[in-house]
Amino acid sequence: MFALIFLLQNVSTVFAFNFGKLREDLAAAQIQSVFPQDETYPNVTTPCPVSRLRIEQTLTIRADNLRFAFQPAAIAYPISTDQVSSAVSIAASQGLPVVARSGGHSYVDNSLGGGDGSFVIDMAAFKEITVHEDGTATLGVANKLGDVVIGLNEYGRAIPHGRCTYVGLGGHSAFGGYGLTSRMWGLTIDAVKSVEAVLSNGTVVTASQEEKPDLFWGIRGSASSFAITTLVTVDTHPVPASVAYATYVWDSMDIASATHTLALFQDYADSDISPELGTEIFLTAGSTSGTVSIQYIAAWFGAVEDYNATVDPFLGALTEPSSSTWVDGNWIEGFEALAYPSLDTSAPNAYATFYTKSLMTPEGEPMTRDALEAFVTYLATIVPPSELTWIVEVELYGGSNSAMNAIPVNNTSFAHRDTKFNLQISGYNAAPPFPKEGYTFVQGITSSIIDNMPEDWNWASYTNYVEDRLHDYASHFFRMTAKKDLLCKRAVQILRRPLYGSSKPQGKPRSTKHLQVSNFNRIVMLSGINCG
Numbered sequence: 001m002f003a004l005i006f007l008l009q010n011v012s013t014v015f016a017f018n019f020g021k022l023r024e025d026l027a028a029a030q031i032q033s034v035f036p037q038d039e040t041y042p043n044v045t046t047p048c049p050v051s052r053l054r055i056e057q058t059l060t061i062r063a064d065n066l067r068f069a070f071q072p073a074a075i076a077y078p079i080s081t082d083q084v085s086s087a088v089s090i091a092a093s094q095g096l097p098v099v100a101r102s103g104g105h106s107y108v109d110n111s112l113g114g115g116d117g118s119f120v121i122d123m124a125a126f127k128e129i130t131v132h133e134d135g136t137a138t139l140g141v142a143n144k145l146g147d148v149v150i151g152l153n154e155y156g157r158a159i160p161h162g163r164c165t166y167v168g169l170g171g172h173s174a175f176g177g178y179g180l181t182s183r184m185w186g187l188t189i190d191a192v193k194s195v196e197a198v199l200s201n202g203t204v205v206t207a208s209q210e211e212k213p214d215l216f217w218g219i220r221g222s223a224s225s226f227a228i229t230t231l232v233t234v235d236t237h238p239v240p241a242s243v244a245y246a247t248y249v250w251d252s253m254d255i256a257s258a259t260h261t262l263a264l265f266q267d268y269a270d271s272d273i274s275p276e277l278g279t280e281i282f283l284t285a286g287s288t289s290g291t292v293s294i295q296y297i298a299a300w301f302g303a304v305e306d307y308n309a310t311v312d313p314f315l316g317a318l319t320e321p322s323s324s325t326w327v328d329g330n331w332i333e334g335f336e337a338l339a340y341p342s343l344d345t346s347a348p349n350a351y352a353t354f355y356t357k358s359l360m361t362p363e364g365e366p367m368t369r370d371a372l373e374a375f376v377t378y379l380a381t382i383v384p385p386s387e388l389t390w391i392v393e394v395e396l397y398g399g400s401n402s403a404m405n406a407i408p409v410n411n412t413s414f415a416h417r418d419t420k421f422n423l424q425i426s427g428y429n430a431a432p433p434f435p436k437e438g439y440t441f442v443q444g445i446t447s448s449i450i451d452n453m454p455e456d457w458n459w460a461s462y463t464n465y466v467e468d469r470l471h472d473y474a475s476h477f478f479r480m481t482a483k484k485d486l487l488c489k490r491a492v493q494i495l496r497r498p499l500y501g502s503s504k505p506q507g508k509p510r511s512t513k514h515l516q517v518s519n520f521n522r523i524v525m526l527s528g529i530n531c532g
């Protein structure tokens, strides 16, 4: 009893709204929900019986990144688009910030609100995968990327997306969606033909190039600023006839060799390489002091016999690796090899305590030799806090023939069509709390490059690798300096549409602000207001 009173006291100080009314309204709309007072609220491990929730889902409130421990005001589990609409309106009538949660893989737990007191709409019931005769497919946003691979493969089809199979389609397709097929097929958002979405006033809409094109523009790159997507219809590709996946490791490269390797990789990117190659370099701590470990990975979607000629200009210039692996097979066998952690996502998700930064390098301004050397020197010599491990993933977005950069920048609200590499820089702590020195260490990795490039170097950050400590995030996530006019114009157009101010079909006029919770999500809207 004492524990219950304590909890309720805590809850009421955090949340200033009418719990009873919210619960009542959700129950009247037959929407399953969980509140802080419920015993399942702090449930972090035990799956809720399917029968209780009536939908196939695991009820977790746990954050993906244990660096955070946000307390949502409530979590709703709608099982239809109409219920999403009702949930949005009910939460909005209490003035609660609303946020969607699809796969729950936000780096900063934005799908739990990115802070306390949000109303989370968990999309777990939206698992549809329908492949149409014309080669398009309609996908529910709660599908994990592994589900998408398996579901589409049954029809011999595939779309571009990441290889991290537990990531949800909802968030992935909200902000980009990069994977090893992206140089060949583009980002996930580039496959999207139309979406079904719920606006902040509860209206259900379809957005496409033909219908509500401005909303469609905003949703592909910044979806949570505009709506909650429920179903995404995509153009699919026939699966490649074969896939080869190779990895090569040099477990302790000295600073000069590692710098040379990265410089070669950068030159190689511009050497007319086929879009059928997806490739990355991972850097981790070397096995001896003053060294780094380098892993080169190559996913090849062309004819297997053409692989060697494709990678030789790069690999042939390096020393023999300390180890290597090779798998080739059909699409599903290939994806099984490259999937992280596995194509099968039936096992429970693993959680971590991490801080990730992203550094997108511009096509026309390669990293200088000095910057690369400073970067490698930092990694090889600066000692991180004792419980911290780090990894830098150098993902090749651009270079020659990349489908991602072939899309004109103003086609979608994804603002980074001139990116060569996306460096994903992460520090993992053994357990929470994440140490203060860990932030400094990870930030130092990024700075080792930026500080050695010209002051006006136009680097950016990838919104799907969102971070909470990025200075000047508007510019880096959305290119708000370079693309401000365009973004403002679009955002203003969208904001002024009667659709958003309408009181139909239910509720009072609502602002799209109700769909905002984190600053970076909010930025497009704010720019619209500020520059309108």
Ligand SMILES: Cc1cc2nc3c(=O)[nH]c(=O)nc-3n(C[C@H](O)[C@H](O)[C@H](O)COP(=O)(O)OP(=O)(O)OC[C@H]3O[C@@H](n4cnc5c(N)ncnc54)[C@H](O)[C@@H]3O)c2cc1C
Pocket: 064, 099, 100, 101, 102, 103, 104, 105, 106, 107, 109, 110, 111, 112, 123, 141, 161, 162, 163, 164, 166, 167, 168, 169, 170, 171, 172, 174, 175, 176, 177, 178, 179, 223, 224, 227, 228, 229, 230, 464, 465, 521
């Ligand atoms: C282990 C791991 C590996 C990753 N690998 C890659 C990779 O290879 N390539 C890549 O591009 N990214 C990768 N990511 C990043 C990933 O794409 C993003 O974190 C993505 O936003 C997660 O989507 P989600 O649905 O799982 O997450 P959620 O946490 O559910 O959502 C993330 C954000 O999207 C919003 N959102 C979710 N669903 C909707 C919806 N239906 N409508 C509107 N807004 C919505 C949420 O409110 C939140 O702001 C990885 C992330 C992790 C944790």
